[in-house]
Amino acid sequence: MTSVTSLRKALLDQAPKLMAWLCYGVPHIVEQMGEAGYDAVLLDQQHGLTTHEDLVNCLIAARAAGLPALVRPQGPDAGQIGAALDAGAQGVVVPLIETVADTQACMRAVKYAPAGMRSWGPYRGRLLTSHDDLDAVNDWNIACVQIETKAAMENLDNILAVDGLDMVLVGPNDLATALTGKRDIRAPEVAEACDQILKAAKQNDVFAAIFANDFDFARPLYEAGWDLITVGTDMGLLERAAAGVVKSFRDME
Numbered sequence: 001m002t003s004v005t006s007l008r009k010a011l012l013d014q015a016p017k018l019m020a021w022l023c024y025g026v027p028h029i030v031e032q033m034g035e036a037g038y039d040a041v042l043l044d045q046q047h048g049l050t051t052h053e054d055l056v057n058c059l060i061a062a063r064a065a066g067l068p069a070l071v072r073p074q075g076p077d078a079g080q081i082g083a084a085l086d087a088g089a090q091g092v093v094v095p096l097i098e099t100v101a102d103t104q105a106c107m108r109a110v111k112y113a114p115a116g117m118r119s120w121g122p123y124r125g126r127l128l129t130s131h132d133d134l135d136a137v138n139d140w141n142i143a144c145v146q147i148e149t150k151a152a153m154e155n156l157d158n159i160l161a162v163d164g165l166d167m168v169l170v171g172p173n174d175l176a177t178a179l180t181g182k183r184d185i186r187a188p189e190v191a192e193a194c195d196q197i198l199k200a201a202k203q204n205d206v207f208a209a210i211f212a213n214d215f216d217f218a219r220p221l222y223e224a225g226w227d228l229i230t231v232g233t234d235m236g237l238l239e240r241a242a243a244g245v246v247k248s249f250r251d252m253e
Helices: 007-011 027-036 052-065 078-086 100-110 134-140 150-154 156-160 172-180 188-203 215-224 234-251
Strands: 017-022 040-044 069-072 091-094 142-147 167-170 207-212 228-231
Touching: 017 027, 017 234, 027 040, 027 052, 040 052, 052 069, 069 142, 078 091, 078 100, 091 100, 091 167, 100 142, 100 156, 142 156, 142 207, 150 156, 150 172, 150 188, 156 188, 167 188, 172 188, 172 207, 188 207, 188 215, 207 215, 215 228
Parallel strands: 017 040, 017 228, 040 069, 069 091, 091 142, 142 167, 167 207, 207 228
Antiparallel strands: none
């Protein structure tokens, strides 16, 4: 069995970890992120180009690279969540969560009985960790909900107190839109909300993850002690690198 880092164990060593956020659904990019030294990858099906076939191939690449891989499904759908875990995802980041009931439904989809109602059929998941001990599988898998709306903020303390929740991820872009009506991730309302989420996560022993558009936004997050940080996406990295090459070339004219 190829050794894949346990994301839970990695996050427990306190130092913030770096996660690559991948939208293209290209296995070779997963390999490149592993070679670059990222600690984990997230495969985005909500706002990315990753089909289920792409997802399986990317998860094969993640296993080969020894990278823990999370998947963001299109929404809080039990079928999509189960399909990602069966395909070999170590966990899911579920968007569009606003209530305790939403969170509990997510837990049921991620965890096997008696903790949940996940259906049996881990055709690739069993290659990452043995499925003979269901409690151990439930501990291996990461159930993460995304906080990105006013309603989620209003229900924050109760959401993070849901039994079995492993991690919360903050989407500052959607959160900014929800709180200010603008995509200003540096607005005071957004900073205050992020601080509130981090504090609540620590109080409930829930890992705290966050998306950062750039390093200026990420630096204070690192210093504040967020557990898992993403800086941009593969699409953004390619766009900025390409724009830099074009600018450098034009400057020679």
